[in-house]
Amino acid sequence: MKQNFTVRHGALDGVEAFLRVAQHRSFRKAAAELGVTPSAISQIVRHLEERIGAPLFIRTTRSVGLTEAGEQFLARAKPAFEELVAATQAAREYGQRPAGRLRLSVPRAVVPILLEPLIASFCRTCPEVEVEIAASETLVDIAAEGFDAGIRMGQFIDADMVVVPMTKPFRYVVVGSPDYLAGNDRIAHPDDLRQHACLRLRRSSGALATWSFNDAGRAIEIAVSGPFIAHDIPTMLGAAIEGVGLAQVPEPVAASPLKSGRLVQVLAKFATMSPGVFLYYPDQRHVTPKLRAFIDHVKSSSS
Structure with missing residues (x-):
């Protein structure tokens, strides 16, 4: 099947090399900073110029300068690349510590007797996690509806879910x-x-x-x-x-x-x-840190 990506595959290749050369006005310094050879940097930039269809640098034996196309490309590529790096770092941090919004689908009946004290202690333990409770009797598809996990009585949970006991039968x-x-x-x-x-x-x-x-x-x-x-x-x-x-x-x-x-x-x-009330979530190989922290909190609170 033909894939129509907004950004063509490989379009970002060479952008970091270009930015380092533009910053230092030197292929040698850019290569040293990236830990590659000057010839490798030169080849990467040449491939980028070929994909763009315009020369980006004016090269002499003594200096490196930007062409008009290079100036235009630098003006837009630099802030965009920095934002991409920042987005990557932010996503990495979310993947390494409990943070962000934790969305839970729960029945109304469990909120006052079970969830209120549990959520209060969890919020004190993990202040960077923002807990959102959607209290409803409707049995939703938690993955399709964007929930991290759900809380239900055991007889209403699909067999393909991972379950964590929250109460005794x-x-x-x-x-x-x-x-x-x-x-x-x-x-x-x-x-x-x-x-x-x-x-x-x-x-x-x-x-x-x-x-x-x-x-x-x-x-x-x-x-x-x-x-x-x-x-x-x-x-x-x-x-x-x-x-x-x-x-x-x-x-x-x-x-x-x-x-x-x-x-x-x-x-x-x-x-x-009744088998009791359970926390449940899709069987995933990688559970987010915020959900893992909540699972551990549930286990420690019910033990």
Whole structure:
């Protein structure tokens, strides 16, 4: 396939040699500075002149001067080459130390309970890294969307991703407010949920999530019904606290309202397990220093 590059292949060859000769007005001094022979420098410059189609230097046995074409080329090539060198150095530094913007795709539910303390300590540890959090329930293609990594529950991560555990496995629990539970029928088995107001979660795919249970080793899936549908777990949890109905949520998310008594757990013996929350990123041979620093921070914080 024909390639149409903006800059022709090899077009930059010889530019540094030209700039050194122009600076010193000497092929010999330029050669010594670059660590090559004067004849090598002369040949490199000659090839550059051939590609450009104009002589750049006026050569005599005693001196070296610039032609009008050489003056024009120097005026534009020198600042452009210096900018290219600076860009190369900046990129090299980013490749050697934790710096730059670290973009993470995360679900809203993990931000207050997991990410806020972790990000605060990471920012103190790596002040040159700028952390950007995109909180959404949508399962995005992190590589296509320009994210360095994502954070999700293990069951929602593609198998080709590298994963780092951020939490231990935890239970999915069914919770309701004391007022709701006091005014409704007793709940002894998942089948009893059919007579209750259950708060539902719409996944990013558009499907309504079913509720999962473990009945003595037998997996149960129930399509519940109720008056309220949320698009994220914190919203659904808030509705449960307000007494709208029952909600099935990750236990760490409900830990604080359970402890304070704003929520009560039911069907505890039927709770199913989640593998936990993981940091994940594409399988790359070269992980950037900023991501490597964050991975190491996650590992040290969860150990």
